[in-house]
Amino acid sequence: xxxxxxxxxxxxxxxxxxxEDEEFIAILDKYPATYxxxxxxxxxxxxxxxxxxxxxxxxxxxxxxxLARAWMHLGARGVNxxxxxxxxxxxxxxxxxxxxxxxxxxPIIWHGREEIRxxxxxxxxxxxxxxxxxxx
Ligand SMILES: [Zn+2]
Numbered sequence: 001x002x003x004x005x006x007x008x009x010x011x012x013x014x015x016x017x018x019x020e021d022e023e024f025i026a027i028l029d030k031y032p033a034t035y036x037x038x039x040x041x042x043x044x045x046x047x048x049x050x051x052x053x054x055x056x057x058x059x060x061x062x063x064x065x066x067l068a069r070a071w072m073h074l075g076a077r078g079v080n081x082x083x084x085x086x087x088x089x090x091x092x093x094x095x096x097x098x099x100x101x102x103x104x105x106x107p108i109i110w111h112g113r114e115e116i117r118x119x120x121x122x123x124x125x126x127x128x129x130x131x132x133x134x135x136x
Contacts, residue, residue, distance in 0.1 A: 005095035009043050016121045018128045023056060024063050026100075028121055031113035033101055036071055036124055040064050040098040048085040052096045064098045070131045076102035 007013035009025060018038060019026035029037040040063050046052040052060075061081070068079040080101040084091040090110075101108060 003045060003093075003095050005041050005093055005097065006045050009041065016116070016125055018125055019063070019067065019132055021063070023059055026063065026067060028116060028124060029099070030115055032116050033099075033108045033110055033113060034106070035104060035120075036074075036076070036102040036128070038067060038100045038128075040067065040100060042096045046096040047094050048091055048096050049083050050085050056096075060096070060098050064100050067100045067128075067132075068102075070128060071100070071102040073131050074102075074127055075104075077105055078103040080108070 004013060008015045008027060015025075015030075016028040017025055018028065023043055024040050025043065026038050026040050029039050040060050042052065042056060042060060044056070046056075049057055064081045068081060071079055080103065081098060082101070083096075083098045
């Protein structure tokens with residue numbers, strides 16, 4: 001099955017990882033809507049929240065909330081936590097994931113997003129790694 005998130009989970013495709021446990025990885029969105037936009041991705045393949053076992057959904061939101069707390073600790077003014085189910089809802093990759101979008105005072109940019117720059121990604125990974133151990 002050619003699923004980009006399954007390939008990332010298996011280490012066969014590159015991604016900026018900020019967190020990993022037995023059930024999830026957290027990676028930076030390749031086309032971030034805000035600075036620090038992170039995706040919580042289940043290690044097992046499910047299409048979206050509609051077919052993912054409920055205990056795994058709960059665990060995913062627990063990881064998301066903890067990551068949100070880490071972003072607040074780093075000075076974010078708010079955080080959006082959301083998941084899209086179905087093409088009509090804006091789902092692009094059909095493998096369960098939750099968006100954690102820190103807010104810094106500006107708008108969310110959904111259209112025309114630019115690919116994250118390597119130096120920015122490195123900076124974010126370094127920042128979040130410094131607080132993640134106390135918040136996750
Ligand atoms: Zn997958």
